[in-house]
Amino acid sequence: MGIDTRSSWLRRYGTKVPPRLRLLCLPHAGGSAGLFHSWGGAFGQDVEVLVVRYPGRQERIAEEPLTDLDELADAISAELLPYLDVPLAVFGHSMGATLGHEIAIRLQARHQVVPELLMVSCRKAPHLLTPRSTALGSDEELLAEVARLGGTDSALLDDPDLRELVLPSIRADFTAVARYAARRGVPLACPVVGYVGDSDPDISVAEVMGWADIAPKGFFLRVLSGGHFYLVEQRDALIRDIRARLEPQR
Numbered sequence: 001m002g003i004d005t006r007s008s009w010l011r012r013y014g015t016k017v018p019p020r021l022r023l024l025c026l027p028h029a030g031g032s033a034g035l036f037h038s039w040g041g042a043f044g045q046d047v048e049v050l051v052v053r054y055p056g057r058q059e060r061i062a063e064e065p066l067t068d069l070d071e072l073a074d075a076i077s078a079e080l081l082p083y084l085d086v087p088l089a090v091f092g093h094s095m096g097a098t099l100g101h102e103i104a105i106r107l108q109a110r111h112q113v114v115p116e117l118l119m120v121s122c123r124k125a126p127h128l129l130t131p132r133s134t135a136l137g138s139d140e141e142l143l144a145e146v147a148r149l150g151g152t153d154s155a156l157l158d159d160p161d162l163r164e165l166v167l168p169s170i171r172a173d174f175t176a177v178a179r180y181a182a183r184r185g186v187p188l189a190c191p192v193v194g195y196v197g198d199s200d201p202d203i204s205v206a207e208v209m210g211w212a213d214i215a216p217k218g219f220f221l222r223v224l225s226g227g228h229f230y231l232v233e234q235r236d237a238l239i240r241d242i243r244a245r246l247e248p249q250r
Helices: 033-039 069-083 095-110 139-149 154-158 160-179 205-214 235-246
Strands: 010-013 021-026 047-052 088-093 117-121 192-197 219-224
Touching: 010 069, 021 033, 021 069, 021 095, 021 235, 033 047, 047 069, 069 095, 069 160, 088 095, 088 235, 095 117, 095 160, 117 235, 139 154, 139 160, 154 160, 192 205, 205 219, 219 235
Parallel strands: 021 047, 021 088, 088 117, 117 192, 192 219
Antiparallel strands: 010 047
C-alpha cells in the first residue's frame, strides 16, 4: 500500500491490486485528513481509501479555508471525477457527514453516479439541523466548544503558536456549519448507515435515525460506546462494521 498525494484535495491510499471499490472519508469541522490515516489498507487489499484534505491545514496550511459547505461539496465532487471508474462508498463524520450527503446528491444529479453506500456519523439529517452560533463568538468561546467536543489534540489548543495556525481553519469550518441551514433532504438512491456514540453530548440516536426519512433504499443504525469522537476509541469496532458492509454481495 502506498500514499498517492498528487491531488491537493485527496490523500489517496493506493492498493496493490486494481481497486474493486473506493471509500471516501470526510473529516469533521476543524479536523484534518490525519484522523483517517490508520484507515488506509484497513478494508482489504482491493478497497482504496481516499481522504479529503480541506484547505487551510496540514499540507494546505497556506491556502484560504472555505466557509461554505456547498462550495466545499462542489470542489470535492469535481475532484472525485477521475476516481469514479469503480464504485464509491462515502463515510463522513460530523460536518463530514453533511458534506458526504451533498456530494452524493451532486454525483447522483450531475454525473448519474450513485454511491454504493453513504455512511453518516454523529450528524443530524438535513431537515433536522438547528442553528449554531459558536463560529460567531470569541476565539475563547470557539476553542472551548472544540475542547468540549474533543477530537482535537489539546497540545494544538494549549500552545499559542500552534493555536494561531489552526484557529483560522477551525473558525472557517464552524462558520460553514453555521451557514448551512436546515433544508429539505433530497432522497438518496443508495442505502444510508448512521453511526453515533451512545454518550454524544450533542447528537441523539433519534436525531441520527432522522436520516431514514431520506433513505428509501434502506437505513441502518449502529450505536457504539463513546462520545462525539467514538470513532477514535472504537476504531477497530467501527472498521470491522464498515468492512463487513463493503464486502461484495454474494
